[in-house]
Amino acid sequence: MTVCRLCGSADLTGVVDLGATPPCERFLSAEQLDEPEPTYPLHLRVCTSCWLAQIPPLITPEDTFTDYAYFSSYSTSWVEHARSFVAELELAPDSFVVEVASNDGYLLRHVVEQGVRCLGIEPSVNVGAAARLHGVPTVTAFLTPESARAVVREHGPADYVVANNVYAHIPDVVGFTQGLRTLVAADGLVSIEVQHLLTLIEGNQYDTIYHEHFQYYTVASAQQALAGGGLRLVDVEQLPTHGGSIRLWAQPAETAGRPSRRVSDVLALEKAAGLHELSGYAGFAARVAQVRRDLLRFLIDAAEQGKTVVGYGAPGKGNTLLNHCGVRPDLLAYTVDRNPYKHGRFTPGARIPIFAPERIAADRPDYVLVLPWNLRDELVKQLSYVREWGGRLVFPIPSLEVVS
The missing domain is CATH 3.40.50.720 (NAD(P)-binding Rossmann-like Domain)
Incomplete structure (x- = not known):
């Protein structure tokens, strides 16, 4: 890795080097045990210009997500988390909800139960098929500006665009964010849940570093990533999921209001932890060891x-x-x-x-x-x-x- 994938800076500093490992979701059949198994370096670095933590894109999303081993619905607590989220949305009978990386329909099934129009965008053929079996309309696609335009042409813009645990999985941060912006209506909202780098560092959660997670966000770096794709961060929630996540609420930059007090509060927490400078990352590798x-x-x-x-x-x-x-x-x-x-x-x-x-x-x-x-x-x-x-x-x- 020579430059930051978000801001293009060459000022990247190592945080922890975990050696070389195989991609974490490539489970082996008995027949594959005698076959070679490729491994890739797993070295987390942070950009000292925009503070996006990242690993090199050594595998592609297509390598991982065309046929995927993770089904969200096997976690009882995660399904309940999704149910509570949908219950809190201000849905009207004519609302339209789109979820990107909708997996097996774990979230949108709660929208379907309310009789509200929705659509899942899921690149994995096998888990997308499971979603359709549960009555969740799902298209098989990766989100890009082009695929987002195709969805809008057919279905119209969405009042809510949900992207849970996917914002770290896409190396083209700006292009993916532009896709989110294309999907959402001018007065709509984008909700993104992603692991918080603050809790990853403070909680020694280094095992959440793997090849399909290309970047690791603070609110500060997420704010810049959203802006790069035409969205403005307007609110943030701190969540206990995945050991500590943030829910980012964003709107189209041209219609968004001012960020909430919670945004400045979490930014202050990150600054106090040293994550907007190199001091916050010192000692992490030793704790991992x-x-x-x-x-x-x-x-x-x-x-x-x-x-x-x-x-x-x-x-x-x-x-x-x-x-x-x-x-x-x-x-x-x-x-x-x-x-x-x-x-x-x-x-x-x-x-x-x-x-x-x-x-x-x-x-x-x-x-x-x-x-x-x-x-x-x-x-x-x-x-x-x-x-x-x-x-x-x-x-x-x-x-x-x-x-x-």
């Missing part, structure tokens, strides 16, 4: 004591963690996941086998390493049965914690 050492020490000690450790979940973040730490099946026997798409497959790089969740109750392991730590409250309830045989849950982030 400590997470690695602590997890490996725990797993090695458990193995030497004859204890069984298995995983729960096979999220992208888990694959960054397992590969960075060098965990293999001798330390983590297997992991389980609610998504049947992953059953019988193996995690990329680490090649940990993936089974259905029922395997845990059948095997009664001593420890369960929870890889989607961001769903802690939901999963502590789901895994409460582990206590029946004295098993314990292990959370690796922000620091190693073993709980009963």
Whole structure:
């Protein structure tokens, strides 16, 4: 990477280098275990001109999202989060809602239930098909200014454009933002949810760095990205999702009002944390290294004591963690996941086998390493049965914690 993808500056400074890993969603079939597996550098840098944190675009969105392993509806808490969001929108009978990267219809199904017109734009063929099975109108496409114009020609502009957990996934930040601007009506609103770099740094959440996340936003850098595509940030909410996210509300620049007090408040938090200068990033790499050492020490000690450790979940973040730490099946026997798409497959790089969740109750392991730590409250309830045989849950982030 030689220049910032947002502002074009060559002033990029390394934040943390996680080595080389395979793309985190390329789960392997048994037949692929004897085949070569490509890996790519995973080095996070920050631009000292616009403060956009970023990794090089070594894979393309087409590589990842044409056939995708992540289905949003398998997270109960995430579906509830979407339901609450839709309930708070001021929808009228003639409203039109468009969601970009609509996945399996986890959010728009709540719009459909209200009888309000909506459309999902989803590039992954397999998850888009799942959305249509749930009655959610969905087109298979990546968002570009051109595809946005085609949608508007056929359906008209949207009162609300929603883009949850996708703004980090597109290397062409300006072109994607221009697509959002094209979709929204002059008096409409764009809502974007994305992980907040502030909580990523403060919470040691380095496992959310992976190749399909091309950039990592502060409100300051998001403000510049939105402006580059013709949108103005007018409000921001801090959310607990994904370990700490921001919901950005934007309007067309030519019709938008002044930013709310909440925008200046969060910008002040970022400045106080040093994220608008290099000081806020100092020490992050050392804290990441400590997470690695602590997890490996725990797993090695458990193995030497004859204890069984298995995983729960096979999220992208888990694959960054397992590969960075060098965990293999001798330390983590297997992991389980609610998504049947992953059953019988193996995690990329680490090649940990993936089974259905029922395997845990059948095997009664001593420890369960929870890889989607961001769903802690939901999963502590789901895994409460582990206590029946004295098993314990292990959370690796922000620091190693073993709980009963």
